Amino acid sequence: MLTVTRRLATLAVALLAGFASPNAAALSLAEKASLQAAMQRHIDRQTVDGAFLQLDLKSGAVRPLHPVTAHPMVLRMGKHYVLCFEFRDDKGKDVEIDFYLARKAGSYVVFHTAIGSRHILKRLMAAGRVVRSE
């Protein structure tokens, strides 16, 4: 029964995923964990006194953002990946930061960081450039 269910489910998801993105490819559990670890280590390396510093290019102000929790969702953008982490500023306001990662020598590195720019990611998802990774 479970085998049949699994096959049917796989078929349904494959159909839906196929409609959503023909380039979507499955990531193993270890690769997903590796991506999460790469993001975590990148954040650790970038933090100063436990805070991720954001520079406001207009005002020149630096805003410290404190890491709260990692979003489990892994998005795929071509051969690159997008992961999210939730931060909180000193005023208690939540700020979401999207990390764009690339594969490098059996591991992953962050090549772009988008702070509070969720609309960019949504636009890319709407255009089908970014999809949820299986």
Next chain:
Amino acid sequence: MRDARKAARRRAGLRPGRPWNGLLAKFLVLLTPVFLVLAIPGIGFLIHYELSVDRESLAARIGNGAARAAIALARHDPERNPRLARDFLAPLAADRAFLCAELRAGDRVVAAQPPRQGCKTLTAGHTLALPIGEDGRLTLVMRFSDAELKKAEELQSLVSYSVVGIAFLVALLASFVGFRLIVTRPLRLLTESIRHTAETGERQPIDLDTRDELGMVIAAYNEMLARDGERERALKIANAKLRDSQSELAHLNKALERRVAERTGALETEKLRAETANHAKSQFLANMSHELRTPLNAIIGFSEIMGKEMFGPLGNPRYRAYVSDINLSGEHLFHLINDILDLSKIEAGRIELKEEVIDFAEIAASALRIVSERAEAADLTLDNQLDPDLVRIRGDRVKLKQILVNLLGNAIKFTDPGGSVTIRAWSPDRGGLVFQVIDTGIGIAPEDIATAMARFGQIDGALSRRRAGTGLGLPLSQALAEAHGGSLELQSRPGFGTTVTVCLPEARAEAAGGVEKRAALARE
């Protein structure tokens, strides 16, 4: 009894159906595949979605935990302090997906969790390797299990399909009960009512107050029954009236038949009596006419001898006038007696036609010669317009000539001086012969024609006296024409003249011939 009822139902097309032929079965046959096609992939999709979320959560949990351990290890020198390294690895074991972890420097294990065992004996699960620090000399290798995902999938599948299965069964049960209440019951009531009406003829309205589509059908059925009942009552009343009317009509018919029979009997008696009397009268007239003609011949003959003074002069001119009057009166009386005799023979059924093939032109010429002197004396023009191609006919020469002389005599008699009398004859396409005598005389009013055609039916007594007629010419001519199987018809207009048409039937026609002879007669 039960078999008979079943047979009656079968004949009426009301045989009860099998459950699998019912509407509910058809409804379920349609609904179940649709439900299964939609439900199973839907549930599968949900389970897969939940599983992928769980996978991502597991990956995030393991990845972040391992990364934090790697970061912590990088801040210290785990090679010099293996105990500290084991302390950093120990919290990883708190995760239920954790299987083992080793901090390696090349192939050498610096620290392990579980302590002293690490991942030596473990090959299952997923492996995550993270470099410690920037030089990459130390590596944290961790193995973790996805058994929780499989358990979660099994549990979700079990719960989801159990819920859907139970929901499906409940829906089936609800459909069954609801269908019986909403559809089957009204249909059963409707079917029973129809069967009752089909078997007994009684109309049984359905007592069911619903406002759905079936309720509307039942309401319409009840209305139809009510209308049929009213129509039947009206028909019964009409039938009763019809039966009463028929009964009354039959009664009247019997009375009428009785009266007709009585009248018919009386009429037959009267007719027999009249026929007997008429026959006796005709016989008497025939006998009397014959007896009268014998002395009359003597009167006419002797008066003619005396008028011609064959045995010496009469002397006084008044005697000559008296003798002439005696002769004329005798002649008139002779013709009158002859006509009466002929009519009597016809009425007595004793008329006999001497059938022979005759040329009508010859008869017409002879008749014209007879009346020409009288026409000349009356200053009338006689016109002969016979068709030169007349067919020969079979008939009684004397009787046909008598018809012509009668008609010509009447025409001359009732036409004023200066007028004309014409005789026409032709053979119509249908066969037979038609001849006409046309005058320009005083004519007859339409209402008097029937009187003129009656025996002794002269219209005006004074006129009759002045014109010296007996009123027997027309009816006698008609009787003679009918004796030949033909007809006589009179058309007239007062002041313009009269046309008498005699038609002889096709059976009287003979082969054409004698044209030259007719032409010669016509010239005469």
